[in-house]
Amino acid sequence: MNAPRHSALVRVTHWLTFISFLALLVSGLEIVVSHPRFYWGETGNVNMHPLFAIPIPASRNLVPTGYGYVWPDGNGWSRYLHFESAWVLVLAGLVYGVAGLLNGRFRRDLIPRPGQRTLAAHWRRMRQYLRRERADEDEALSYNVLQRTAYSTVVFVLFPLMIWTGLALSPSFDAAFPLTVNLLGGRQSARTLHFLITWALVIFFFLHVTMVAMSGFRDRMRAMITGRRAAKKSAEAVEEHV
């Protein structure tokens, strides 16, 4: 049997998500620079106390940052890039999500297995990582419990929350679906959450890349780009296993 490690659909949507995530991150941070203050509730502006402020100069002279320096305005290209990549991300996510539901991949490969939904199971796998023990053979075929929990959190919690809080910043969308913003406690709360969840995704991104690097960067990259299985040894093991 020679099934790919990752299906073409997973590989394509993975890299589209990666590219759009980077574009959204860069453009999003650039937009933040025009008003690096965050509020809670419905309204917020420089006449009001922020929940917190990022200690950087702003790209608008209206914002009192105390630096006496104003960045050049980059919101133009940032906004175009932000919304363009948001569409790429949402459409790739839709394809990935619908396919994952229909072909049973979410149940089979992404949600932690019934017997493993315990802290102990997570800790056991974590210990394997920390002691640098070899991975179980079935990991050449599917994800381990830590990967499942991490990927499930990103796919089912963090990205949906990002899209929700992003939509809540659209005054027109809120007009049609006011609960989008009201459930979050108001426009400024939505903006603050949008910003904070970004950092949860950035943390995941660095953990993800670190884990990939630790378990063999080239093999894992090849698996996600060409779909072919990684190391020879585990491939043989899989042949036997299957």
Next chain:
Amino acid sequence: MKPISRRKLLTAGFTAAAAAGVVAADRLALRHGLIPPDCQGWSGPGETLTYATQRLLTRHAMAREFSRSSISKSPLMNEVVPALGEPFKKLQAAGFRDWRVTVDGMVAHPMTLSIADLRMMPMRNQITEIACEEGWSYIAEWIGTPLSGVLREAGVSPRARYVVYFTPQAEWWESIDMADAYHPQTLLTLAMNDGDLPVGFGGPLRLRLPRQLGYKSLKYITRITLTDSMKHFGMGLGSVSPETGYAWFAGI
């Protein structure tokens, strides 16, 4: 002859369906006005998807209105009153008695209205939030006359597709589609929070669109023109904003 594999057949079928879908979507979009003027360039696909989706989902939706108690104690005028020049100062000194707004283009009865004329028209007040693309916002009560009433009086041609509005500042002009032009919350605003509209907030006349970001709510309106195409206005992108990356449709 090699038999065609199921996979190839599916792929070919999917590609053909997608191509047919794109052609059909393009025709439908053109007919129902789902293509924004700034649909060109690398950012065009995103802008078009946003505008088309918004028009299909939110065309008639009403912006959230708030209670009197949520009016911001410290609204933000955003900028120091810009250099509007001597003519503006003179008009201001005379209490804007001689401020005029012309309504022209594809209308049966071109008009020139004073602030007093506008005050005679049906008034509407709404407590809505104005949100800047930078991220900040405030809530205020806005009082004025709906743009739709002025358009009805002018007798808009059924061929008109956009309302273009101008200010004394050459670089500040904008346009909206007819859905926004006739929307009941699109207000030619004359007063704010139970007082006159301060110059810093756009007095004597500001076009408020609570369903779009602040940069569409232009201050100091002097002219309203109806047209069926944005081609001959500026670079043809619908306003100056898209030239620097700010979407023409700011309901985003």
